[in-house]
Amino acid sequence: MPPSTTAPGHGGSSPSMPPIKLPPRRGRWLLAALLGLALLAGGLWVVPDWLAGRDCGGAELTERDGECVGVSDGSPAFLPTGEAAEPLTERFREVQRLIRVENTRVADDGGAAVKVGLLSTLTPDDRAPHAPVRVLHALEGAYTAQMRANHSRQLGDPAPQIQLMLANAGSRHDKWEPAVEQLVGMTDDAAPLVAVAGLAMSSEPSRAAAARLAEHGVPLVGASASADGLNAETVPGLVRVTASNTDFVTALRGYVRGRDDLDRAVLVHDTRAPDLHVSTLTEAFRRELAEELGDNPDQPFQGTTIGESAAPALFQAAVQNVCATEADMVLFAGRTADLDAFLDSLHSRPCRDRPIVVLFAETGPVIDESEQEQLVASHITVVQASAMDPAWAVDGGANPAAPAGFADFYAAYTSHLPQEDDPAAALADGYAVANHDAVAVAVRAVRVTHAAAPETALTPGRVTDALFLLHLDNAVPAAGGTLNFAIERRGDPGGKPVPVIESPPGPTRPELYVTPFP
CATH class of the missing domain: 3.40.50.2300 (Response regulator)
Structure with missing residues:
Protein backbone atom coordinates (compact mmCIF):
# COMPACT_ATOMS: atom_id res chain seq x y z
CA MET A 1 0.00 0.00 0.00
CA PRO A 2 1.32 3.50 -0.69
CA PRO A 3 2.11 5.73 2.27
CA SER A 4 -0.63 8.02 3.47
CA THR A 5 -0.53 11.45 1.91
CA THR A 6 -1.95 12.94 5.10
CA ALA A 7 0.57 14.90 7.11
CA PRO A 8 2.27 12.94 9.89
CA GLY A 9 0.21 12.84 13.03
CA HIS A 10 -3.24 12.81 11.45
CA GLY A 11 -5.20 10.66 13.80
CA GLY A 12 -8.66 10.56 12.21
CA SER A 13 -11.74 12.54 13.21
CA SER A 14 -15.32 12.15 14.26
CA PRO A 15 -18.03 12.34 11.58
CA SER A 16 -19.09 15.77 12.86
CA MET A 17 -15.61 17.28 12.83
CA PRO A 18 -13.43 17.90 9.73
CA PRO A 19 -10.03 16.19 9.80
CA ILE A 20 -7.15 18.08 11.38
CA LYS A 21 -4.31 18.80 8.95
CA LEU A 22 -0.97 19.49 10.53
CA PRO A 23 1.04 22.45 9.23
CA PRO A 24 4.56 22.12 7.86
CA ARG A 25 7.26 21.25 10.38
CA ARG A 26 7.93 24.90 11.35
CA GLY A 27 4.29 25.23 12.35
CA ARG A 28 4.32 22.18 14.57
CA TRP A 29 6.01 24.02 17.42
CA LEU A 30 3.11 26.46 17.66
CA LEU A 31 0.64 23.59 17.49
CA ALA A 32 2.56 21.70 20.18
CA ALA A 33 2.50 24.75 22.45
CA LEU A 34 -1.24 25.22 21.98
CA LEU A 35 -1.89 21.56 22.67
CA GLY A 36 0.34 21.72 25.72
CA LEU A 37 -1.68 24.61 27.15
CA ALA A 38 -4.89 22.74 26.48
CA LEU A 39 -3.58 19.60 28.17
CA LEU A 40 -2.28 21.60 31.11
CA ALA A 41 -5.75 23.05 31.63
CA GLY A 42 -7.03 19.49 31.85
CA GLY A 43 -4.29 18.40 34.24
CA LEU A 44 -2.40 16.39 31.62
CA TRP A 45 1.09 16.78 30.15
CA VAL A 46 1.16 14.12 27.42
CA VAL A 47 2.54 15.26 24.08
CA PRO A 48 3.70 12.64 21.55
CA ASP A 49 7.46 12.55 20.89
CA TRP A 50 6.91 13.32 17.21
CA LEU A 51 4.96 16.51 18.08
CA ALA A 52 7.02 17.74 21.01
CA GLY A 53 10.05 20.00 20.60
CA ARG A 54 13.43 18.27 20.35
CA ASP A 55 16.04 18.57 23.07
CA CYS A 56 19.21 17.87 21.14
CA GLY A 57 20.95 16.94 24.37
CA GLY A 58 24.46 17.93 23.39
CA ALA A 243 26.18 0.76 -8.99
CA SER A 244 25.46 3.97 -10.89
CA ASN A 245 22.08 4.65 -12.46
CA THR A 246 23.61 3.92 -15.86
CA ASP A 247 24.74 0.53 -14.51
CA PHE A 248 21.23 -0.13 -13.16
CA VAL A 249 19.63 0.74 -16.49
CA THR A 250 22.22 -1.30 -18.41
CA ALA A 251 21.12 -4.32 -16.35
CA LEU A 252 17.48 -3.55 -17.20
CA ARG A 253 18.33 -3.14 -20.89
CA GLY A 254 19.84 -6.62 -20.92
CA TYR A 255 16.63 -7.96 -19.39
CA VAL A 256 14.41 -6.16 -21.94
CA ARG A 257 16.42 -7.26 -24.96
CA GLY A 258 16.43 -10.81 -23.72
CA ARG A 259 12.64 -10.93 -24.06
CA ASP A 260 10.94 -11.13 -27.44
CA ASP A 261 7.65 -9.71 -26.15
CA LEU A 262 8.99 -6.30 -25.03
CA ASP A 263 9.62 -3.66 -27.68
CA ARG A 264 7.64 -0.47 -26.94
CA ALA A 265 8.27 1.74 -23.90
CA VAL A 266 7.02 5.00 -22.41
CA LEU A 267 8.94 7.08 -19.85
CA VAL A 268 7.16 8.25 -16.68
CA HIS A 269 9.46 10.58 -14.74
CA ASP A 270 9.51 12.93 -11.76
CA THR A 271 10.15 16.59 -12.57
CA ARG A 272 10.39 17.91 -9.01
CA ALA A 273 13.85 19.43 -8.47
CA PRO A 274 16.41 19.02 -7.12
CA ASP A 275 16.73 15.23 -7.32
CA LEU A 276 19.88 13.92 -8.96
CA HIS A 277 18.69 10.33 -8.63
CA VAL A 278 15.60 10.98 -10.72
CA SER A 279 17.21 13.30 -13.28
CA THR A 280 20.13 10.97 -14.02
CA LEU A 281 17.89 7.88 -14.01
CA THR A 282 15.64 9.65 -16.52
CA GLU A 283 18.60 10.39 -18.79
CA ALA A 284 19.94 6.85 -18.47
CA PHE A 285 16.56 5.42 -19.53
CA ARG A 286 16.42 7.81 -22.51
CA ARG A 287 19.95 6.92 -23.62
CA GLU A 288 20.05 3.17 -23.00
CA LEU A 289 16.49 2.36 -24.13
CA ALA A 290 16.09 4.96 -26.88
CA GLU A 291 15.12 2.30 -29.42
CA GLU A 292 12.24 1.06 -27.27
CA LEU A 293 11.04 4.58 -26.42
CA GLY A 294 10.83 5.63 -30.07
CA ASP A 295 8.74 8.79 -30.39
CA ASN A 296 6.41 8.12 -27.45
CA PRO A 297 5.99 11.34 -25.44
CA ASP A 298 7.24 11.47 -21.84
CA GLN A 299 4.72 11.39 -18.99
CA PRO A 300 5.98 13.78 -16.26
CA PHE A 301 4.73 14.04 -12.67
CA GLN A 302 5.62 15.99 -9.50
CA GLY A 303 7.23 13.74 -6.89
CA THR A 304 6.41 13.75 -3.20
CA THR A 305 9.50 12.89 -1.15
CA ILE A 306 12.24 15.48 -1.73
CA GLY A 307 10.16 18.55 -0.83
CA GLU A 308 8.63 18.68 2.64
CA SER A 309 5.33 20.19 1.46
CA ALA A 310 4.88 18.21 -1.75
CA ALA A 311 1.34 17.47 -2.86
CA PRO A 312 0.36 13.85 -3.60
CA ALA A 313 1.63 12.61 -6.93
CA LEU A 314 -1.24 12.34 -9.42
CA PHE A 315 -1.07 9.66 -12.09
CA GLN A 316 -4.50 9.22 -13.69
CA ALA A 317 -3.69 11.26 -16.79
CA ALA A 318 -0.27 9.60 -17.20
CA VAL A 319 -1.81 6.13 -16.90
CA GLN A 320 -4.43 6.93 -19.56
CA ASN A 321 -1.64 8.14 -21.86
CA VAL A 322 0.37 4.98 -21.22
CA CYS A 323 -2.59 2.99 -22.47
CA ALA A 324 -2.94 5.26 -25.50
CA THR A 325 0.67 4.58 -26.56
CA GLU A 326 0.02 0.81 -26.48
CA ALA A 327 3.36 0.46 -24.73
CA ASP A 328 4.23 -2.88 -23.16
CA MET A 329 6.78 -1.24 -20.80
CA VAL A 330 6.86 1.76 -18.47
CA LEU A 331 10.29 3.17 -17.58
CA PHE A 332 9.60 4.68 -14.15
CA ALA A 333 12.11 7.33 -13.05
CA GLY A 334 11.00 8.29 -9.56
CA ARG A 335 11.28 7.27 -5.94
CA THR A 336 9.69 4.32 -4.18
CA ALA A 337 6.76 6.14 -2.54
CA ASP A 338 5.73 7.53 -5.92
CA LEU A 339 6.11 4.12 -7.57
CA ASP A 340 3.59 2.78 -5.05
CA ALA A 341 1.11 5.51 -6.00
CA PHE A 342 1.72 4.91 -9.72
CA LEU A 343 1.06 1.18 -9.35
CA ASP A 344 -2.19 1.97 -7.53
CA SER A 345 -3.30 4.00 -10.53
CA LEU A 346 -2.07 1.36 -12.95
CA HIS A 347 -4.29 -1.27 -11.31
CA SER A 348 -7.35 0.62 -12.60
CA ARG A 349 -5.98 1.59 -16.03
CA PRO A 350 -8.33 1.48 -19.05
CA CYS A 351 -6.15 -1.18 -20.74
CA ARG A 352 -6.07 -3.45 -17.71
CA ASP A 353 -6.44 -6.59 -19.81
CA ARG A 354 -3.13 -5.88 -21.60
CA PRO A 355 0.05 -7.00 -19.76
CA ILE A 356 2.53 -4.29 -18.88
CA VAL A 357 6.04 -4.32 -17.37
CA VAL A 358 7.21 -1.50 -15.09
CA LEU A 359 11.01 -1.04 -14.99
CA PHE A 360 12.54 0.59 -11.90
CA ALA A 361 15.85 0.96 -10.02
CA GLU A 362 16.36 1.03 -6.23
CA THR A 363 18.89 -0.16 -3.64
CA GLY A 364 16.66 -2.99 -2.43
CA PRO A 365 13.43 -4.71 -3.52
CA VAL A 366 10.31 -2.59 -3.21
CA ILE A 367 7.45 -5.06 -3.82
CA ASP A 368 6.16 -7.07 -0.88
CA GLU A 369 4.91 -10.62 -1.42
CA SER A 370 1.46 -9.50 -0.23
CA GLU A 371 1.18 -7.25 -3.31
CA GLN A 372 1.93 -9.91 -5.88
CA GLU A 373 -1.57 -11.36 -6.14
CA GLN A 374 -2.95 -7.97 -7.13
CA LEU A 375 -0.15 -7.50 -9.65
CA VAL A 376 -1.07 -10.82 -11.24
CA ALA A 377 -4.75 -9.86 -11.40
CA SER A 378 -3.85 -6.55 -13.08
CA HIS A 379 -1.36 -8.12 -15.51
CA ILE A 380 1.51 -6.01 -14.11
CA THR A 381 5.10 -7.14 -13.66
CA VAL A 382 7.54 -4.90 -11.78
CA VAL A 383 11.13 -5.47 -12.90
CA GLN A 384 13.72 -3.83 -10.69
CA ALA A 385 17.46 -3.43 -10.95
CA SER A 386 18.71 -3.68 -7.37
CA ALA A 387 21.88 -3.59 -5.29
CA MET A 388 20.60 -6.41 -3.08
CA ASP A 389 18.85 -9.71 -3.80
CA PRO A 390 16.81 -11.02 -0.82
CA ALA A 391 17.72 -14.55 -1.92
CA ALA A 486 40.29 2.03 -10.09
CA ILE A 487 40.83 5.47 -11.59
CA GLU A 488 39.29 4.28 -14.88
CA ARG A 489 35.89 3.74 -13.19
CA ARG A 490 36.01 7.24 -11.63
CA GLY A 491 35.02 5.93 -8.21
CA ASP A 492 32.24 3.58 -9.31
CA PRO A 493 32.75 -0.03 -8.21
CA GLY A 494 33.87 -2.72 -10.63
CA GLY A 495 32.67 -6.24 -10.01
CA LYS A 496 29.44 -5.08 -8.34
CA PRO A 497 26.54 -7.52 -8.92
CA VAL A 498 23.27 -5.86 -10.03
CA PRO A 499 20.42 -8.36 -9.61
CA VAL A 500 17.31 -7.91 -11.75
CA ILE A 501 14.26 -8.90 -9.72
CA GLU A 502 10.83 -9.69 -11.14
CA SER A 503 7.63 -9.26 -9.11
CA PRO A 504 5.79 -11.59 -9.46
CA PRO A 505 8.77 -13.85 -10.24
CA GLY A 506 8.98 -15.51 -13.65
CA PRO A 507 9.82 -19.15 -14.31
CA THR A 508 13.58 -18.46 -14.40
CA ARG A 509 15.73 -15.86 -12.67
CA PRO A 510 17.00 -13.07 -14.94
CA GLU A 511 20.69 -13.11 -15.80
CA LEU A 512 22.89 -11.33 -13.24
CA TYR A 513 24.63 -8.19 -14.46
CA VAL A 514 28.04 -7.32 -12.98
CA THR A 515 29.62 -3.89 -13.39
CA PRO A 516 32.80 -3.87 -15.51
CA PHE A 517 36.35 -3.61 -14.23
CA PRO A 518 38.40 -1.66 -15.02
Missing part, protein backbone atom coordinates in the same frame (compact mmCIF):
# COMPACT_ATOMS: atom_id res chain seq x y z
CA ALA A 59 26.44 21.12 22.97
CA GLU A 60 27.80 19.87 19.63
CA LEU A 61 24.36 19.32 18.08
CA THR A 62 22.25 21.97 16.40
CA GLU A 63 18.45 22.13 16.24
CA ARG A 64 17.15 23.07 12.79
CA ASP A 65 13.43 22.95 12.00
CA GLY A 66 12.84 20.27 14.61
CA GLU A 67 15.82 18.09 13.67
CA CYS A 68 19.01 17.59 15.66
CA VAL A 69 21.91 17.82 13.22
CA GLY A 70 25.64 17.56 13.70
CA VAL A 71 27.94 14.77 14.89
CA SER A 72 27.46 12.32 17.76
CA ASP A 73 29.40 9.32 19.04
CA GLY A 74 26.05 7.61 19.67
CA SER A 75 25.00 9.72 22.66
CA PRO A 76 22.72 11.54 22.34
CA ALA A 77 20.94 9.38 19.81
CA PHE A 78 19.44 10.62 16.57
CA LEU A 79 15.78 9.60 16.39
CA PRO A 80 13.10 9.34 13.69
CA THR A 81 10.05 11.58 13.79
CA GLY A 82 6.45 10.98 12.83
CA GLU A 83 3.73 8.77 14.19
CA ALA A 84 4.57 5.79 11.96
CA ALA A 85 8.23 5.91 13.03
CA GLU A 86 7.49 5.86 16.76
CA PRO A 87 7.69 2.03 17.14
CA LEU A 88 11.30 2.15 15.88
CA THR A 89 12.52 4.74 18.40
CA GLU A 90 13.94 2.30 20.94
CA ARG A 91 15.74 0.33 18.24
CA PHE A 92 17.34 3.58 17.03
CA ARG A 93 18.47 4.24 20.60
CA GLU A 94 19.84 0.72 21.06
CA VAL A 95 22.02 0.53 17.95
CA GLN A 96 23.47 3.97 18.73
CA ARG A 97 24.09 2.88 22.32
CA LEU A 98 26.07 -0.07 20.97
CA ILE A 99 28.11 2.26 18.74
CA ARG A 100 28.83 4.51 21.72
CA VAL A 101 29.95 1.52 23.82
CA GLU A 102 32.38 0.42 21.09
CA ASN A 103 33.67 3.98 20.60
CA THR A 104 34.29 4.25 24.34
CA ARG A 105 36.09 0.90 24.43
CA VAL A 106 38.41 2.00 21.62
CA ALA A 107 39.15 5.31 23.39
CA ASP A 108 39.78 3.64 26.75
CA ASP A 109 42.14 1.05 25.24
CA GLY A 110 44.54 3.85 24.38
CA GLY A 111 45.93 2.17 21.26
CA ALA A 112 46.18 3.50 17.72
CA ALA A 113 42.75 4.67 16.60
CA VAL A 114 41.09 6.74 13.88
CA LYS A 115 37.60 8.02 13.28
CA VAL A 116 35.33 7.22 10.34
CA GLY A 117 32.18 9.30 9.96
CA LEU A 118 28.77 8.08 8.82
CA LEU A 119 27.12 11.03 7.05
CA SER A 120 23.48 10.24 6.42
CA THR A 121 19.81 11.12 6.95
CA LEU A 122 19.63 9.98 10.58
CA THR A 123 16.41 11.76 11.64
CA PRO A 124 13.97 10.51 8.99
CA ASP A 125 10.27 11.29 9.08
CA ASP A 126 7.29 9.46 7.62
CA ARG A 127 7.53 11.28 4.28
CA ALA A 128 11.31 11.38 3.88
CA PRO A 129 13.01 9.84 0.81
CA HIS A 130 14.43 7.13 3.07
CA ALA A 131 11.89 5.52 5.37
CA PRO A 132 12.84 5.28 9.08
CA VAL A 133 13.22 1.50 8.90
CA ARG A 134 15.80 1.85 6.11
CA VAL A 135 17.78 4.36 8.17
CA LEU A 136 17.68 1.96 11.12
CA HIS A 137 19.07 -0.78 8.91
CA ALA A 138 21.76 1.62 7.64
CA LEU A 139 22.92 2.22 11.22
CA GLU A 140 22.93 -1.52 11.90
CA GLY A 141 25.04 -2.19 8.81
CA ALA A 142 27.57 0.51 9.69
CA TYR A 143 27.88 -0.82 13.25
CA THR A 144 28.41 -4.34 11.91
CA ALA A 145 31.32 -3.07 9.80
CA GLN A 146 32.83 -1.30 12.83
CA MET A 147 32.68 -4.49 14.89
CA ARG A 148 34.16 -6.61 12.10
CA ALA A 149 36.95 -4.07 11.70
CA ASN A 150 37.80 -3.98 15.40
CA HIS A 151 37.29 -7.62 16.40
CA SER A 152 38.37 -9.68 13.38
CA ARG A 153 40.87 -9.68 10.53
CA GLN A 154 38.21 -9.87 7.85
CA LEU A 155 38.79 -6.23 6.86
CA GLY A 156 42.55 -6.34 7.36
CA ASP A 157 44.76 -6.27 10.44
CA PRO A 158 42.74 -4.77 13.33
CA ALA A 159 44.93 -1.69 13.65
CA PRO A 160 44.25 1.11 13.89
CA GLN A 161 40.96 0.62 15.73
CA ILE A 162 37.88 2.39 14.35
CA GLN A 163 35.62 4.88 16.10
CA LEU A 164 32.37 5.44 14.19
CA MET A 165 31.03 9.00 14.34
CA LEU A 166 27.38 9.57 13.40
CA ALA A 167 26.83 12.71 11.32
CA ASN A 168 23.22 13.69 10.72
CA ALA A 169 22.53 15.76 7.60
CA GLY A 170 18.77 15.96 8.23
CA SER A 171 15.89 13.90 6.88
CA ARG A 172 16.44 15.22 3.33
CA HIS A 173 20.21 15.74 3.57
CA ASP A 174 19.61 19.49 3.30
CA LYS A 175 20.93 20.44 6.77
CA TRP A 176 24.40 19.01 6.28
CA GLU A 177 26.60 22.03 7.06
CA PRO A 178 26.94 21.60 10.87
CA ALA A 179 27.75 17.90 10.49
CA VAL A 180 30.33 18.42 7.76
CA GLU A 181 32.03 21.28 9.59
CA GLN A 182 32.32 19.14 12.72
CA LEU A 183 33.70 16.21 10.75
CA VAL A 184 36.34 18.43 9.16
CA GLY A 185 37.27 19.74 12.61
CA MET A 186 37.93 16.18 13.79
CA THR A 187 40.77 15.65 11.31
CA ASP A 188 43.14 17.18 13.89
CA ASP A 189 41.97 15.02 16.82
CA ALA A 190 44.39 12.72 18.61
CA ALA A 191 42.38 9.93 16.96
CA PRO A 192 41.88 11.79 13.67
CA LEU A 193 38.92 11.52 11.34
CA VAL A 194 40.38 10.11 8.12
CA ALA A 195 37.33 9.16 6.02
CA VAL A 196 33.56 9.47 5.81
CA ALA A 197 31.02 6.89 4.63
CA GLY A 198 27.29 7.16 3.97
CA LEU A 199 25.82 9.69 1.53
CA ALA A 200 22.39 8.08 1.40
CA MET A 201 20.71 10.35 -1.15
CA SER A 202 21.37 11.44 -4.71
CA SER A 203 20.50 15.13 -4.40
CA GLU A 204 22.10 18.54 -4.86
CA PRO A 205 22.58 18.96 -1.09
CA SER A 206 24.36 15.59 -1.01
CA ARG A 207 26.69 16.70 -3.78
CA ALA A 208 27.34 19.98 -1.94
CA ALA A 209 28.21 18.09 1.25
CA ALA A 210 30.58 15.80 -0.64
CA ALA A 211 32.21 18.80 -2.32
CA ARG A 212 32.76 20.53 1.02
CA LEU A 213 34.50 17.44 2.40
CA ALA A 214 36.61 17.27 -0.77
CA GLU A 215 37.69 20.89 -0.28
CA HIS A 216 39.27 19.76 2.98
CA GLY A 217 40.76 16.61 1.46
CA VAL A 218 38.42 14.21 3.28
CA PRO A 219 37.50 11.11 1.22
CA LEU A 220 33.90 9.94 1.10
CA VAL A 221 32.58 6.44 0.37
CA GLY A 222 28.96 6.59 -0.81
CA ALA A 223 26.51 3.90 0.27
CA SER A 224 23.28 4.19 -1.73
CA ALA A 225 23.59 7.42 -3.74
CA SER A 226 23.55 6.12 -7.34
CA ALA A 227 23.18 9.27 -9.48
CA ASP A 228 25.48 9.34 -12.49
CA GLY A 229 28.38 11.71 -11.92
CA LEU A 230 28.16 11.57 -8.13
CA ASN A 231 31.65 10.12 -7.96
CA ALA A 232 35.31 11.08 -8.33
CA GLU A 233 34.63 12.47 -11.80
CA THR A 234 32.98 15.52 -10.23
CA VAL A 235 34.07 15.31 -6.57
CA PRO A 236 37.70 14.34 -5.85
CA GLY A 237 37.99 11.48 -3.38
CA LEU A 238 34.36 10.34 -3.78
CA VAL A 239 33.85 6.62 -4.43
CA ARG A 240 30.75 4.53 -3.82
CA VAL A 241 29.75 0.93 -3.27
CA THR A 242 26.51 1.07 -5.26
CA TRP A 392 21.26 -13.89 -0.71
CA ALA A 393 20.04 -13.99 2.90
CA VAL A 394 18.25 -17.33 2.53
CA ASP A 395 19.71 -20.32 4.41
CA GLY A 396 21.40 -18.20 7.05
CA GLY A 397 23.47 -16.27 4.54
CA ALA A 398 24.93 -19.45 3.06
CA ASN A 399 23.13 -19.21 -0.29
CA PRO A 400 25.74 -20.13 -2.95
CA ALA A 401 24.27 -17.46 -5.24
CA ALA A 402 25.30 -14.73 -2.78
CA PRO A 403 28.54 -12.76 -3.19
CA ALA A 404 31.63 -14.32 -1.63
CA GLY A 405 31.71 -11.83 1.26
CA PHE A 406 28.04 -12.08 2.19
CA ALA A 407 28.25 -15.06 4.58
CA ASP A 408 30.86 -13.39 6.82
CA PHE A 409 28.78 -10.21 6.89
CA TYR A 410 25.63 -12.16 7.75
CA ALA A 411 27.35 -13.96 10.60
CA ALA A 412 28.62 -10.68 12.07
CA TYR A 413 25.27 -8.94 11.59
CA THR A 414 23.40 -11.65 13.47
CA SER A 415 25.97 -11.97 16.26
CA HIS A 416 26.54 -8.29 17.07
CA LEU A 417 22.94 -7.03 16.91
CA PRO A 418 19.80 -7.99 18.81
CA GLN A 419 17.58 -9.71 16.26
CA GLU A 420 14.03 -8.52 16.77
CA ASP A 421 13.22 -9.27 13.13
CA ASP A 422 13.93 -12.20 10.88
CA PRO A 423 17.46 -11.27 9.68
CA ALA A 424 16.58 -12.07 6.07
CA ALA A 425 13.62 -9.67 6.24
CA ALA A 426 15.72 -6.93 7.85
CA LEU A 427 18.44 -7.27 5.19
CA ALA A 428 16.06 -7.38 2.21
CA ASP A 429 15.87 -3.61 1.65
CA GLY A 430 19.63 -3.45 1.05
CA TYR A 431 20.44 -0.54 3.36
CA ALA A 432 22.30 -2.58 5.98
CA VAL A 433 24.44 -4.09 3.22
CA ALA A 434 25.09 -0.76 1.48
CA ASN A 435 26.16 1.08 4.62
CA HIS A 436 28.18 -1.85 5.91
CA ASP A 437 30.03 -1.95 2.61
CA ALA A 438 30.67 1.81 2.58
CA VAL A 439 32.25 1.67 6.04
CA ALA A 440 34.12 -1.53 5.11
CA VAL A 441 35.68 0.11 2.03
CA ALA A 442 36.80 3.10 4.12
CA VAL A 443 38.31 0.72 6.70
CA ARG A 444 40.13 -1.31 4.03
CA ALA A 445 41.67 1.90 2.65
CA VAL A 446 42.76 2.88 6.18
CA ARG A 447 44.31 -0.52 6.80
CA VAL A 448 46.09 -0.68 3.42
CA THR A 449 47.78 2.68 3.85
CA HIS A 450 48.60 2.03 7.52
CA ALA A 451 50.25 -1.30 6.66
CA ALA A 452 52.38 0.40 4.01
CA ALA A 453 53.76 2.97 6.49
CA PRO A 454 52.73 2.08 10.07
CA GLU A 455 54.99 4.71 11.66
CA THR A 456 53.59 7.57 9.58
CA ALA A 457 50.60 9.51 10.85
CA LEU A 458 47.35 8.63 9.10
CA THR A 459 45.72 11.48 7.21
CA PRO A 460 42.64 11.82 5.01
CA GLY A 461 44.95 12.37 2.03
CA ARG A 462 46.70 9.03 2.53
CA VAL A 463 43.34 7.26 2.76
CA THR A 464 42.15 8.97 -0.43
CA ASP A 465 45.17 7.65 -2.31
CA ALA A 466 44.61 4.15 -0.93
CA LEU A 467 40.99 4.02 -2.14
CA PHE A 468 42.18 3.65 -5.72
CA LEU A 469 44.49 0.78 -4.76
CA LEU A 470 41.51 -1.34 -3.69
CA HIS A 471 41.46 -3.70 -6.65
CA LEU A 472 42.93 -7.03 -7.77
CA ASP A 473 44.55 -8.54 -4.64
CA ASN A 474 43.27 -5.62 -2.55
CA ALA A 475 39.65 -5.84 -3.76
CA VAL A 476 37.14 -5.50 -0.90
CA PRO A 477 35.20 -8.71 -0.06
CA ALA A 478 32.07 -6.70 0.74
CA ALA A 479 28.62 -8.09 1.50
CA GLY A 480 27.25 -6.78 -1.79
CA GLY A 481 30.06 -8.08 -3.99
CA THR A 482 33.84 -8.19 -4.28
CA LEU A 483 34.42 -4.52 -5.10
CA ASN A 484 37.26 -3.07 -7.18
CA PHE A 485 38.08 0.63 -7.36
